[in-house]
Amino acid sequence: MRPRHWAGSNKASAMTPSYRLKLIYGGLLATVSLAACQQHAAPSTTAAATPSVAASQAVAQTPKPIRTNPDFGGVTTQHVEVTATGPTLEAAVDNAIRMAIEEVNGKQVSGGTAQFATGVSASSGGQSADVSSSAYANWVASATSGAVSHFQLLSQKQVNTPTSTDEESLKANQGASWNKGNVDASASANASGGDASANVAEGVKGSWDQHQGAAQVDYQGKHTEYASQWEVRIGADVATYREAASAKLTRVVVAQPQVQGATFQVGDNTIPADSIASDIQSKIAEALTQTHRFTVLDRTADAQINQEIGLIQSGNATPSDTARLGQQLATDLIVIPTINRFEYVRHEQALRMANRTLVSYSGGGEVSFRVVNAATGQLVMSQSFNYAFPSTEPTTMGVSVDGNKLASDMMDAMDRSIITSILQSTYPLSVLQLQGRNVVINQGGDAVQEGATYQAVNLGKPIVDPQSGQSLGPMETPCCSVQIDRVTPNLSYGHIVEDNVHMDASFTPGSMELRKQIAMNTPSSTTASARSEQHAKPHATAKSKETPSTNDSNW
Structure with missing residues (x-):
């Protein structure tokens, strides 16, 4: 038999025309079948992959919310x-x-x-x-x-x-002993009766020798009863x-201010002292809440809170709400204001010759406050503020003063001073971002005044008192002046006033803090509206004086 050669061109040349046609026809059928399978399979694969791809793209394209929902626990x-x-x-x-x-x-x-x-x-x-x-x-x-x-x-x-266990133990030791001895004894007895008599004699004689070795007893017993x-x-x-995240902040209660009398005479108005005290209490609590640095507890709402607790205990609320019971917070600090003086007195002097009366007004106020540690009673801060109303010149023109307006303005100024003092000792105004000369401050609300200018300092290394071992805070280096351009509820925006201030490119948030206010564009001070019967006099500006404070830098 002639051998067949299938390699290279010899393979093709050895095929007959009919056999070659069959191979070509079979290859065409296989190609067509494979193409048809791919056409039927492709739509299902695409349909299955499209939702997952779209879902992943949707997840990637959905931005995270910038502002989260408020947390009230x-x-x-x-x-x-x-x-x-x-x-x-x-x-x-x-x-x-x-x-x-x-x-x-x-x-x-x-x-x-x-x-x-x-x-x-x-x-x-x-x-x-x-x-x-x-x-x-x-x-x-x-x-x-x-x-x-x-x-x-x-x-x-x-x-x-x-359920119960009884234990007994006995330990005893006895040394070796030797017992030996001799015995030699005899006894006799005689008896007679008539012609009969008897004589009995007995004797005992011998010795003993007994040895006993050492003995030791060690006994322990335990009896347990089971149930x-x-x-x-x-x-x-x-x-x-x-709890809400804010509940972890320092908790503060603003107490009802202490007063010296039942009423205050302010201008032509007699104002109840309780009304003034209540207004000061609510304004301080509101200002502390707006700082977002404290959890302010409202003790004036105890009646309403107890009513809600009673609703839960009655069973009329959702059963799971019983977990709310026993969750009232205790305070860390108590702010105790005291109104030492609050008056704007009317003075009258009769002119006999002219049959007229000279009228003038003078007065002011003094408010002090103490911050007490509620757990220990420690006085951690104490400060007082004096506020002088503008005195009016004596006149016979029928001057009158709106006492309620004066009282409101003075309370605003006093409350602002108290809040500024508390913040300065706890959470000073701090620069979070610095872009060129523009700054972002970590505080907003009523604690910061739009248009005001503050002295800024750069913070250095902390200093520790070698005598007491307490931290005195970081070293401060005067930097520049910062003017507030815009105030929001949580942040403030401003700029550095000086042109020749050069800051490091790598600014650390919190390394710059604002201190006392040194200037304001729009003065917001208490005014006395003294109006004449014929014309109104210009408002006078009141001056606020602060007395030195006694602060604990570590509270």
Whole structure:
């Protein structure tokens, strides 16, 4: 047989025309079939991939919100798993539920939960409850007033637990002993009766020699009594209250200002002292709240708060809201204002010759405040402010003064001074961003005045007093003047006034702070509106004087 050659061109030349046609036809069919399969498969692949690609693009293109929702706290749940024992299965579950609540919310529970143990047997009608049933889980949520939800019995078993144990022990030692001796004894007796007589004689003679070795006794005994108990492990979602982030700030209570009298005479108005005190209290609390540096607690709303607590305890609120009970915050600091003087007195002098009366006004106010540590009673800050009203010249033109307007202006100025003093000792105005000469300040609201100019300092290394060991704060180097251009509720925007100030390119946020106010574009001071019967006199500007403060830099 002639061998066949299939390599290279010899393969093609060896094929017959009919065989070559079959190969070509088969190749065409295979190509057409493969193309058809790809056409049918392509749409399904594209359809399956399109949603995932679109979803990923949508996620990538969705920007994160710049401003988050306000956080006021609220009720949430925490999942815990607890193991407990009890003489019965129901008692073991009861103990486990108590432990779960205490683990999340502490040992102080609501009144409904405290009565939970007696409710177990009552709910089951004296019969053994099926603690693994969904009905029992629903009953647990009801019996705990919503404190426990999604209850689940994970495991249960009977175990022998020791109830009492008695222990005995005895230790004694005895040395070797030797006992030996001799005995030699005799006895006789005579007896007679009539013609008969008897004589008896006995004797004992011998010796003994006894040896006993050393002995040691060591005895220990233990007796334990056991009782059969149930051991269960449960899983439960326990309702708990989540505090708002602002609750972690320093907590402050503004006390009702102390006053020296029942009324204040301001101009032509007699104003009740309680009204002035209440206004000062609310203005200080409002200004401290706007700083966003403190959590201000309102003690004037205790009646309304107690009403809401009563609503929860009555059972008319959502069961899970019982976690809100016992969440009232205690304060860290108490601000105690004192109104030492508050007057604008009318002076009259009769002119006998002209039968007319000279009228003038003079006066001012003095407000001091103390900041006390509520836990220790420590006085951490004390300062007072004097405020002088403009005196009017004596006139016979029928001068009158709006006392309410003067009182309002003076309270605004005093409150602003108090807030500025507290902030300066705790959270000074700080520069967060520096771009060229433009600055962004970390404070807004009423604590910063638009158009005002503040002295700025650069902060250096902290200094520690070698005598007391306390930190005196960082070293301060005068820098420049910063003028406030725009004030928002949380931030302020301004610029460096001087042209020749050169700052480092790598500015560290907080390395520059603002100190006392040195100038204002638009003076906002208290004015006395003294109006004549025929014309109105120009408003006079009042001057505010501050006395040196006593501050603790570490509070």
